[in-house]
Amino acid sequence: MVRLINADNVIYLKKLVNGILKTQEIFTIIKSVDHPDVGPCLYAMWHGNQFCVYGIPDRGKVNVLVSTSMDGDIIAYCIHNLGLKSIRGSTARKGAVGGTMQILEALKRGESAAIMVDGPKGPARKVKGGIFKIAHMAQVPIVPVHWYSPQFNFVKLPSWDSLTSPILYTRLINIYGTPIYIQEDLDAETEKKYQEKLKESLINLEAKAPQIYKEVKHEIPWKLNLDLNYQRYN
Numbered sequence: 551m552v553r554l555i556n557a558d559n560v561i562y563l564k565k566l567v568n569g570i571l572k573t574q575e576i577f578t579i580i581k582s583v584d585h586p587d588v589g590p591c592l593y594a595m596w597h598g599n600q601f602c603v604y605g606i607p608d609r610g611k612v613n614v615l616v617s618t619s620m621d622g623d624i625i626a627y628c629i630h631n632l633g634l635k636s637i638r639g640s641t642a643r644k645g646a647v648g649g650t651m652q653i654l655e656a657l658k659r660g661e662s663a664a665i666m667v668d669g670p671k672g673p674a675r676k677v678k679g680g681i682f683k684i685a686h687m688a689q690v691p692i693v694p695v696h697w698y699s700p701q702f703n704f705v706k707l708p709s710w711d712s713l714t715s716p717i718l719y720t721r722l723i724n725i726y727g728t729p730i731y732i733q734e735d736l737d738a739e740t741e742k743k744y745q746e747k748l749k750e751s752l753i754n755l756e757a758k759a760p761q762i763y764k765e766v767k768h769e770i771p772w773k774l775n776l777d778l779n780y781q782r783y784n
Contacts, residue, residue, distance in 0.1 A: 560620055564627040571628050577719040580605030580697070581770045583762055584726050588691050590657045591729065592681055594748055595695045597669040598711035602697035604632060605724040611661040613637045615649060617670045637663065650684055657688045664695075667748065674711050675752075677745040686732040694727030694751040698759035721770045723763050727751040 613635040616622045626636040639649020653663045699722040707713040
């Protein structure tokens with residue numbers, strides 16, 4: 551069976567997907583709510599909400615962990631064109647050492663990293679342990695992130711992770727949970743405790759999002775994002 555993405559067409563798919571995302575950038579307005587001022591950190595989100603990295607403040611200093619697969623080649627290409635940085639690797643399988651070391655180096659430079667904690671292949675909404683090891687080694691907090699819009703064109707795609715994405719003009723919020731600090735040695739029991747804590751935080755953010763949106767929607771600009779070199783996020 552022929553793969554949808556292969557060496558012969560990956561360059562064309564990169565340009566196609568990048569063109570779609572750059573066009574969508576014009577129509578996407580995101581307000582950050584309760585973003586903590588904690589310096590370098592690890593942003594944690596569900597794989598299905600991975601596009602929320604676009605709305606993280608100061609995204610030029612955010613490194614997104616991307617798999618080394620051919621699919622990851624497309625994602626990394628688009629990430630760079632949206633002003634983010636990419637780190638190729640994993641925190642839980644082949645490539646874990648390289649990915650982890652690159653994240654630690656970025657954190658040491660004063661930059662942050664974004665990790666989809668149930669990625670890259672799921673199961674969906676099951677927190678994996680790699681992020682806690684990195685947070686403990688670097689002594690930086692984990693910041694849960696969720697994004698939301700009530701608009702009908704903020705869609706959920708029929709993928710394994712229920713990927714969410716705006717389509718054309720969409721006003722959204724990024725909301726952030728209380729930073730989680732890993733200050734004790736990690737064994738199987740404590741890691742499980744932190745997995746449950748992070749999962750609970752992400753679920754709570756999702757539950758609170760509709761009400762928070764109502765409270766701040768008047769602060770979200772109506773004007774399209776025509777100046778793509780200007781960071782209009784709070």
